[in-house]
Amino acid sequence: MEPEDYFMAAAVLSAKQSKDPNRQVGACIVNQDKKVVGVGYNKMPNGCEDHMPWSRSKAREAADAAKASVMDTAAVAAIYAVKADTPPEDELNTKYLYVCHAELNAIMNKNSADLKGCSIYVTLFPCNECAKLIIQAGMKEVVFLSDELHDRVETKASRRMLQRAEITMTEFLPKETEVVLKLKSD
Numbered sequence: 001m002e003p004e005d006y007f008m009a010a011a012v013l014s015a016k017q018s019k020d021p022n023r024q025v026g027a028c029i030v031n032q033d034k035k036v037v038g039v040g041y042n043k044m045p046n047g048c049e050d051h052m053p054w055s056r057s058k059a060r061e062a063a064d065a066a067k068a069s070v071m072d073t074a075a076v077a078a079i080y081a082v083k084a085d086t087p088p089e090d091e092l093n094t095k096y097l098y099v100c101h102a103e104l105n106a107i108m109n110k111n112s113a114d115l116k117g118c119s120i121y122v123t124l125f126p127c128n129e130c131a132k133l134i135i136q137a138g139m140k141e142v143v144f145l146s147d148e149l150h151d152r153v154e155t156k157a158s159r160r161m162l163q164r165a166e167i168t169m170t171e172f173l174p175k176e177t178e179v180v181l182k183l184k185s186d
């Protein structure tokens with residue numbers, strides 16, 4: 001197995017631990033010696049796991065629906081229209097205010113002194129908040145499997161920052177498209 005396939009497979013496997021019913025994301029950080037130094041998946045903060053909502057916001061659902069039927073500007077307009085209409089208590093009961101993204105958890109789980117010069121393998125392109133963490137940690141490369149949320153405003157802001165910070169964004173093209181794991185031999 002090629003090392004790159006192994007790193008992305010580690011991110012994919014990590015994602016499987018997420019309890020988010022709508023989306024499971026994984027991240028795997030690799031240093032310049034090609035050693036894994038941190039993995040993570042999207043989860044609620046420690047100790048909060050069983051007490052936080054996994055609901056999506058109406059604004060997010062409206063944006064995704066608009067994106068599906070029209071185009072990005074309609075999706076952004078949908079976010080703001082519904083947000084303006086949403087009482088703060090409703091927003092308080094969505095996952096977005098609480099969930100720790102896969103990239104944040106991989107960074108917090110690091111087993112090295114720092115992450116300078118590292119690459120981060122992610123199953124989904126990072127959002128703007130995670131892009132900030134990646135930049136400030138001194139990483140140099142983002143390798144992503146999916147760019148499904150390419151037109152989300154958060155993804156656009158992320159790309160803008162990563163580009164400015166001269167962090168390479170590489171779409172992952174696997175050598176092997178399937179990795180079969182058997183935990184017990186027959």
Ligand SMILES: Nc1nc(=O)n([C@H]2C[C@H](O)[C@@H](COP(=O)(O)O)O2)cc1CO
Pocket residue numbers: 020022023024025041042056060095099100101102103124125126127128130149154
């Ligand atoms: N790169 C990412 N890493 C992540 O861990 N996430 C997480 C946060 C949420 O749990 C979920 C997004 O929820 P939804 O809006 O697609 O229902 O994925 C999302 C992104 C997208 O930028």
Ligand SMILES: [Zn+2]
Pocket residue numbers: 101102103126127128129130131
């Ligand atoms: Zn993020």
